[in-house]
Amino acid sequence: xxxxxxxxxxxxxxxxxxxxxxxxxxxxxxxxxxxxxxxxxxxxxxxxxxxxxxxxxxxxxxxxxxxxxxxxxxxxxxxxxxxxxxxxxxxxxxxxxxxxxxxxxxxxxxxxxxxxxxxxxxxxxxxxxxxxxxxxxxxxxxxxxxxxxxxxxxxxxxxxxxxxxxxxxxxxxxxxxxxxxxxxxxxxxxxxxxxxxxxxxxxxxxxxxxxxxxxxxxxxxxxxxxxxxxxxxxxxxxxxxxxxxxxxxxxxxxxxxxxxxxxxxxxxxxxxxxxxxxxxxxxxxxxxxxxxxxxxxxxxxxxxxxxxxxxxxxxxxxxxxxxxxxxxxxxxxxxxxxxxxxxxxxxxxxxxxxxxxxxxxxxxxxxxxxxxxxxxxxxxxxxxxxxxxxxxxxxxxxxxxxxxxxxxxxxxxxxxxxxxxxxxxxxx
Amino acid sequence: xxxxxxxxxxxxxxxxxxxxxxxxxxxxxxxxxxxxxxxxxxxxxxxxxxxxxxxxxxxxxxxxxxxxxxxxxxxxxxxxxxxxxxxxxxxxxxxxxxxxxxxxxxxxxxxxxxxxxxxxxxxxxx
Numbered sequence: 016x017x018x019x020x021x022x023x024x025x026x027x028x029x030x031x032x033x034x035x036x037x038x039x040x041x042x043x044x045x046x047x048x049x050x051x052x053x054x055x056x057x058x059x060x061x062x063x064x065x066x067x068x069x070x071x072x073x074x075x076x077x078x079x080x081x082x083x084x085x086x087x088x089x090x091x092x093x094x095x096x097x098x099x100x101x102x103x104x105x106x107x108x109x110x111x112x113x114x115x116x117x118x119x120x121x122x123x124x125x126x127x128x129x130x131x132x133x134x135x136x137x138x139x140x141x142x143x144x145x146x147x148x149x150x151x152x153x154x155x156x157x158x159x160x161x162x163x164x165x166x167x168x169x170x171x172x173x174x175x176x177x178x179x180x181x182x183x184x185x186x187x188x189x190x191x192x193x194x195x196x197x198x199x200x201x202x203x204x205x206x207x208x209x210x211x212x213x214x215x216x217x218x219x220x221x222x223x224x225x226x227x228x229x230x231x232x233x234x235x236x237x238x239x240x241x242x243x244x245x246x247x248x249x250x251x252x253x254x255x256x257x258x259x260x261x262x263x264x265x266x267x268x269x270x271x272x273x274x275x276x277x278x279x280x281x282x283x284x285x286x287x288x289x290x291x292x293x294x295x296x297x298x299x300x301x302x303x304x305x306x307x308x309x310x311x312x313x314x315x316x317x318x319x320x321x322x323x324x325x326x327x328x329x330x331x332x333x334x335x336x337x338x339x340x341x342x343x344x345x346x347x348x349x350x351x352x353x354x355x356x357x358x359x360x361x362x363x364x365x366x367x368x369x370x371x372x373x374x375x376x377x378x379x380x381x382x383x384x385x386x387x388x389x390x391x392x393x394x395x396x397x398x399x400x401x402x403x404x405x406x407x408x409x410x411x412x413x414x415x416x417x418x419x420x421x422x423x424x425x426x427x428x429x430x431x432x433x434x435x436x437x438x439x440x441x442x443x
Numbered sequence: 444x445x446x447x448x449x450x451x452x453x454x455x456x457x458x459x460x461x462x463x464x465x466x467x468x469x470x471x472x473x474x475x476x477x478x479x480x481x482x483x484x485x486x487x488x489x490x491x492x493x494x495x496x497x498x499x500x501x502x503x504x505x506x507x508x509x510x511x512x513x514x515x516x517x518x519x520x521x522x523x524x525x526x527x528x529x530x531x532x533x534x535x536x537x538x539x540x541x542x543x544x545x546x547x548x549x550x551x552x553x554x555x556x557x558x559x560x561x562x563x564x565x566x567x568x569x
Contacts, residue, residue: 398526398528401455406485411488411489423486
């Protein structure tokens with residue numbers, strides 16, 4: 016094993032893992048205080064359910080040899096995944112599988128932004144677990160596991176297609192099928208803690224150095240290039256986003272700046288190890304426009320994609336994937352030149368990859384939600400939404416003083432299912 | 444003049460305000476309070492600690508109105524704050540002795556009438 020590569024990939028795995036709790040803060044700050052814990056749990060629980068199903072099944076379906084369409088079960092339960100080198104790398108196979116697992120975890124968590132403040136928690140867990148082993152593993156196989164998009168020559172350095180376009184397509188379907196929040200377009204629904212959102216965006220950026228820099232799977236020029244591009248592109252997006260805010264309302268908003276950072280990170284992801292630093296800055300600047308205006312437009316529609324997963328990750332992911340086809344350069348380590356280096360064919364291939372990913376994800380996500388809905392209602396009642404999902408789904412509140420709370424002793428505990436109990440009783 | 448004190452569900456505040464604004468009732472004080480009105484209590488668990496939350500979050504509105512506005516104001520609150528479940532809250536109507544508007548020193552009916560609204564218009568015309 017290559018010691019330097021392995022050391023870097025151990026760190027990169029931890030960095031990407033941090034992105035899921037970071038996402039919990041990013042999303043958690045954007046919802047109302049009565050739904051803060053539920054929203055954060057929707058990200059956090061992915062560490063559990065996808066973190067478990069990935070080694071058992073997901074990894075094998077994504078990276079097993081299989082066919083161009085899907086992997087196989089050869090590495091299910093991590094069979095044959097040990098301390099020998101992963102094929103074509105200098106790092107242990109087990110580390111490669113773990114690193115990829117952190118991607119699967121955050122991808123599933125990203126979807127939750129579209130259905131916060133209304134989806135019931137247990138069906139959500141079932142949905143993202145099934146989604147991870149079907150949609151995520153399949154598209155990861157297409158692009159990174161030797162599948163048909165890889166053979167076609169589609170470029171996706173760190174997951175613009177595999178992570179962001181799949182998550183955003185699923186988010187769109189989930190928002191449409193689960194329906195809007197009861198207060199959507201009737202009441203102002205405002206972020207309860209913008210500082211949380213800034214904290215989350217900052218930690219996402221920090222973790223993204225592992226996400227993009229680690230996708231070289233080694234300590235080499237590609238890793239350095241991806242790392243630096245991950246620094247440069249979001250800086251430009253942040254700046255352009257602030258300028259767009261200023262030109263529209265005369266005020267630069269903090270929630271906008273945090274969103275701009277994430278959009279820039281999304282856009283540079285597929286291109287990170289394939290484009291020059293200046294091209295990365297161009298990508299960062301260009302993506303701000305469609306994404307910014309997609310958010311403005313969405314808020315005037317009936318689509319309750321509550322935290323704008325489609326505008327941030329969908330638009331950002333598509334723009335990033337297509338601009339990879341524009342700016343990729345063999346001189347900077349890309350396997351193929353892009354449009355500006357005289358190869359328009361790459362742009363066409365990128366467009367095919369984007370279209371195929373969206374069509375497949377939309378179809379399978381819709382089917383999965385139908386299946387889950389057969390077993391359990393997907394949506395909370397208006398009453399539960401009024402009370403807040405923290406209390407109705409978790410029996411906890413994010414911000415409680417504890418005043419007026421009576422301690423219940425074990426013998427007087429209500430049955431497991433009882434959320435509400437009549438007055439009287441308790442250990443006074 | 445009466446002081447109307449209403450204790451309502453926080454999630455109904457927007458609807459109640461909209462109903463009051465439609466009546467030109469614009470002088471409102473709102474505070475977040477905790478209270479108990481016989482509703483079911485929430486059981487919450489924090490690690491090993493299970494508790495029964497005796498008090499629920501409510502919003503308390505205080506509205507001073509002239510006599511001919513009392514009935515309509517109360518009806519507006521009843522109509523907009525109701526879910527039908529225990530815990531919808533209460534409306535109290537209290538006698539009000541004197542009202543002063545600090546900015547102008549106006550008293551009573553003139554003081555409880557919002558700026559720009561005719562204090563003497565016929566309530567039946569609304």
